[in-house]
Amino acid sequence: MAQQQIRLEYDSLPAVMPSYLRAATTLSGGLSTGQTIPDMVAELRGREVRAEPLAKYRKVCGFSHAHHLPVTYPHVLAFPMHMAVMTDKRFPLKLLGLIHVRNEITQHRSIGADETLDLEVAVGGHREVAKGVEFDLITRVRDHAGDLIWEETGTMLSRQKSSVSEADKKSAKKQSKTDALADAEHTNEWQVPADIGRRYAAAAGDYNPIHLSPWSAKLFGFPRAIATGMWTKARAAAALEPELTRDAYTLALAFKKPVFLPSRARFGYTLTEAGADFALTNTQGDILHLKGDVRYL
Template structure:
């Protein structure tokens, strides 16, 4: 599929995107848009500091590996609320995420961020697609992300069925490396930093409108907390981190991150109460 790129003069407005999302609650097509969006963006020091504090990264000279996702969030929202996008944004389920840190992430000023969709596939509960986000500087690609989403009840004939590769069996035992408590207001606090005000994360009352008994934590918050806890084990660049989201984290909740020993590659798992698995994943060198 050829991508028709549109370059925006500034970061899109989030309130208008949320208004469109609230008004568009129907499936309107069977094809992903050929539209791709680009915009020059920079990391704001105060916003970055707030993100670091909330997600447990502390101070440092390098950007957290998960921060470009937040930097690109308004652009992602603009694409997925465009009239050419066929699926309602509210109700999409984030199944998997793969981040590639291709070169060291410094201050990130004046980079070009681009987003597009691809890989529409059939799923037993609907269809899945990938939202691809890339960050480039004048020297080339710095960072890339593939976020896989499920749109329930969507039906598109003639598509291949999605079959994610199973996680490799760990060569070493996973041991607990970090434990933290996700308070009831975690979703609201992360929303203020990320811009992601999906109602399922904000309160028990708003979450019940979408079938959840309590508010649930953002998947990308859980991933960011895990990356922060593993940052001494991860290289500065040329690595990828792939995770699958399982059961949602109901707020409030205590979480335990387990991982294999620090090597070139490894595995991680995030559990909650009664050994409930919330997220699992791997990290290792980028495979081109």
């Protein structure tokens, strides 16, 4: 028998802080045998963009002022809905501890900063992988005419016991030590300050404690705070945006090793007819932080 869809409809954005409180007080979470993530959809119509938060986001991520939204900004607009879905009592996994492993954004056209947008966030089902279970958090943005203009798939990992074979687990652990930027046509160094997690949180509302301070990060097993993955993606997008010749494209990447704060990192890219290939490493080139590409539609 098909499982009934769970629908969450909002007249205004849900508050983020109650979601963090629910996340902090949820002590367990996991999928039991035969269980999966239920089919959940959250909707909000008529979302307007406020100028001040947008300006703050542009500044912290490196985007120049423009009449259109940064390609990663709709993620921020929908972030309170992400939190509400993943802290809903019917969502079976614990939010704190989830790892963002991949992210793919498709912008079908540039979005004006003055547009009113309809947002949809959906989740459901899972996949077993070497380190646990993965699921996709899908966000869709439509314009006033109902046309799909932006969509995102964020792939999340929940570490837990898995039925994936030992051979597959060993294969998943293998990682090349080759410098991912050895053939990059353009490279530059990023200075990643100690407070970038707090600054990004103030602009985007993402107050995950692993990004805020060494003390809060240590509670979750990290020696220091780490940069927010979606900040590194936005920073990469800001660096690439002036080089792109079209405004309809897919921007996809995989998050590899965390960027500890503070640190220096090396970003590089190569432009192609299809778009661009890019990566972020440490300054020595032997630690890969992220790797991705842009592909024109």
